[in-house]
Amino acid sequence: MFDYLTYNNLIALLRLLADIGCVWVVIYYCIKIVRNNSRTIQIFKGILFIFIIRAVASIFGLKTIMMIADLFVTWGFLAIIIIFQPEIRSLLEKLGKTSVFSRISTLTVNERERLVDELVRACSAMSVSKTGALISLEQGHSLSDYIKTGTQMNSMVTSELLCSIFVPGTPLHDGAVIIQGVKIACAAAYFPPTTKDLPSSYGARHRAAVGISEISDSVTIVVSEETGNISIARNGALMVVNEKELREYLNMVTTSALREVAQTQVSADVEQGTQNGILSGYLKGKKRKQKKEGTRLPKVKEANLDELEKQIHSTHEEETPEIAEEKQKAVRSMKMAYNKSSSKSLKDALDEEKKKSRRTTKSTAAKAETAAPQDKKLEPLEVNYTPKPRRRSTSPKEKVKEGNNG
Numbered sequence: 001m002f003d004y005l006t007y008n009n010l011i012a013l014l015r016l017l018a019d020i021g022c023v024w025v026v027i028y029y030c031i032k033i034v035r036n037n038s039r040t041i042q043i044f045k046g047i048l049f050i051f052i053i054r055a056v057a058s059i060f061g062l063k064t065i066m067m068i069a070d071l072f073v074t075w076g077f078l079a080i081i082i083i084f085q086p087e088i089r090s091l092l093e094k095l096g097k098t099s100v101f102s103r104i105s106t107l108t109v110n111e112r113e114r115l116v117d118e119l120v121r122a123c124s125a126m127s128v129s130k131t132g133a134l135i136s137l138e139q140g141h142s143l144s145d146y147i148k149t150g151t152q153m154n155s156m157v158t159s160e161l162l163c164s165i166f167v168p169g170t171p172l173h174d175g176a177v178i179i180q181g182v183k184i185a186c187a188a189a190y191f192p193p194t195t196k197d198l199p200s201s202y203g204a205r206h207r208a209a210v211g212i213s214e215i216s217d218s219v220t221i222v223v224s225e226e227t228g229n230i231s232i233a234r235n236g237a238l239m240v241v242n243e244k245e246l247r248e249y250l251n252m253v254t255t256s257a258l259r260e261v262a263q264t265q266v267s268a269d270v271e272q273g274t275q276n277g278i279l280s281g282y283l284k285g286k287k288r289k290q291k292k293e294g295t296r297l298p299k300v301k302e303a304n305l306d307e308l309e310k311q312i313h314s315t316h317e318e319e320t321p322e323i324a325e326e327k328q329k330a331v332r333s334m335k336m337a338y339n340k341s342s343s344k345s346l347k348d349a350l351d352e353e354k355k356k357s358r359r360t361t362k363s364t365a366a367k368a369e370t371a372a373p374q375d376k377k378l379e380p381l382e383v384n385y386t387p388k389p390r391r392r393s394t395s396p397k398e399k400v401k402e403g404n405n406g
């Protein structure tokens, strides 16, 4: 049997596997493109129909039908390239623009926090004043082509600057702001609008946001001039968020360790949006995908668990054996709780996770403090402790009696 395991055979086997892998990736992405776009689903059905007719005609020997079907199949390849031209273009653009180190991933924790804070403050203010805004955060894919379409700025992101850019009537308010790292790279940029069917309430600004999110991995925030709603566009999906959700989402996106959580959360949030009728075709696909990707949840949760575990371990610097034991207990119970929640939706799991982390961190700190006899701060509490007096009668008669006895 081992005679077959020659060097040449091994190389041939590896080549075969690489070949199969590449074909699998191509087919996977083709199916993904078809599934994510209602227009392509119709075209795909049409192609399938022609193949079925061709097969039926060949079974029954219908030569003319076969000839016509053959013509369709022969020229079909060219037709597919023409019909799918926007999808093919966006795929190639995505491939070409991917860079290994995005500017946002090189920011320090303070810079990220400041960036999120300024963005949230600006969006909330513009939401209240119903000032229309379109802000895109560059991630791995370069947005330099779109920066060229606007007015270049290279200024630090501040909420005041963002708010003043979008004041109606000012020269830069028309178009999009692009943020690279902590800098506003440009204002008044033009984004290619999506060709997707969006609800009629969404106009050009939202179309542009979805458009840029389809051809890049950027995170785009839209503030609606009409409703004051804040939405996030990512991976071709649009979701309405409130101030808190925006902050949480941006925190997740800008923290590289949690980036995967954020991406999966789009699916969870998008799934929620199904009920609101936003991009329903796309959402169905995402929902199915999320079900299939159930196996990814523990990985996502583990990413968060590590963070939370670190938080718990950092609550007390001077660590006695008792404190260490309490911390271990808290981490263990937190992990058990997460494992239990694996059957729930990701959004629920994340919510529960956050609540748990707050509780466990607090209780660890509290328990750790009581478990530390050498901690001088705790002494007065124990000395001054007196049992709670029993509830006394408050009737006037009794009070007089008590007064006489006293």
Ligand SMILES: Nc1ncnc2c1ncn2[C@@H]1O[C@H](COP(=O)(O)OP(=O)(O)OP(=O)(O)O)[C@@H](O)[C@H]1O
Residues within 6 Å of the ligand: 132, 133, 134, 173, 174, 175, 176, 189, 190, 191, 192, 193, 201, 202, 203, 204, 205, 206, 207, 208, 223, 224, 225, 226, 227
């Ligand atoms: N392709 C684009 N790229 C960048 N900005 C755009 C693009 N198209 C429109 N905009 C911006 O959107 C504004 C028009 O928004 P419009 O009212 O049509 O959109 P909307 O989605 O209904 O948003 P709103 O809810 O704020 O009214 C334009 O003045 C311009 O600033």
